[in-house]
Amino acid sequence: MAEADREQWGYVPFEHVGPLRFGMSEAEAVVAMEAAGFTCEKETRQGHITGKVTCRRPTARGMEPDVTAYFVDHLDAKGLTCLTVDGRGGPQVTWEGVKLIGRVPSQLTAEFLACVEERDLGFGISAQGDVFPVDQGFIPATQRAGDAVVTRAMFANPEGWAFTVGDCIPEEAWDVR
Template sequence: MLDPLVAVGPLRFGMKHDEVKAALDGKWNGGGQGTADGWHWTPYDEGCVTAVYDQNDYLVGVQVAAMGGPFVRLDDVELIGRIPSAARAEILGLAARRGAQVTTNRSGNPRIAAWGVSMTTEQEWGRLPEGHIERKDTVITSALFTAPKVADDVAASVIAGYDVCDLVANPGYWPVTPDDERPRWDWTPLEQIGPIRFGMSPHQVAAALGEAPAGRTGAFPFWYWKEPGQWSLHTDHFEHTGITAQYRSPDGVPELGAVTVHGRTGPQLHYDGIPLVGITPSVLEAAIIQHVEDHDLGLRYSPNGAAAPDGPNLYLDATRTGNTSVSEPTFFTEDWYF
């Protein structure tokens, strides 16, 4: 049960790490990460519960995963593992009965500040009859719960490892550009995607696209065993073009290492005639697997569980389109790590 601004199940805001660990029966994964100003997060129960601690090591936020996390209920409303539209409707009804204001957070999901609740979503997974897991085409709800006076976007940025102050916010809807209205881009593995090439500086990328970034993320590298370093640029988000440029800084100077093409609005690219952008994930995966089998090629699975052809440095993710999702590919250099 959720006791708003006080407790989430056995976890009470203000607990220390050892108390949280004991409340969760010692299910600490080890590890965690801190920020330059002393906030840090720690995963528990195989990452299904993530705790956020402030500079004084007090628990101020709890994120519960959609898959594998505990069910969390507020009154008669289940918050975790739900179809987003159904959960939203019930949350709005409960908020109306309680006189609480519902706004929209940066991810486009309901935020109820009076309850310290900020809803999020994750890709849904299922299990095949033979026991293997499979990525579905749908998304389900997860949530972040915070202590009083703790902004949910600050807690989320601690978990994500970057500053969200310049991150583009979703207004709460997910329109998809029809395929025949998308520009067509060519790409050469390890070299270029459309008009931009790997190794470019942020200024060169913006010039090639003819567009200034609408938002960007970055972070101060700070782990428990390291000292704070120079703030480094992670991504530039180009709203009009429909891509996100991802940078690495091997010598302190950012250079383009990966490009994510936005599944809802980005240009279309093909792999041997197979469209990669804005496609139902299961349909795209079936086409990729069939192509690999027909041409006796290698197949690999990305960390997110998606099948991809071996060789072209292509990562196939998915992005939300309401209750469902569409494909969102990332093209990357040889030494890029996810």
């Protein structure tokens, strides 16, 4: 998808990604996404992740949803805990001036390294080998887009039920290729 055609979303770590706030209910997430022009489907789940909402723009043609939101109902933690943004057709999400979605992975890595050095942040490397700034509530990943590979991102807030951002991300979210 062309950069100019993507919705533009901001990201505040552990607070919100675009119109979606961590901790909001499934119903609130559906209302927010439908107001932004997406169509949504809800799915009840078993285990720690008790709900899933997939959202697509009406013009979306890909197999993957543009945005997938995961919900938890565990002890003191309730509501949106994780969301993923598709690299081919999802909204552009910007963190600290860095565009995270639909990028060439090596270019995003170079920007991350410059950004973490400038801000004196640490960085980590995901199980798939993607570089990310630690303690910022997201992990980038990659997926195929025809003959190319582009970046996507997984955002999470572990507060109240998990130890790390990675613990909040369901296995199926890691498996998007």
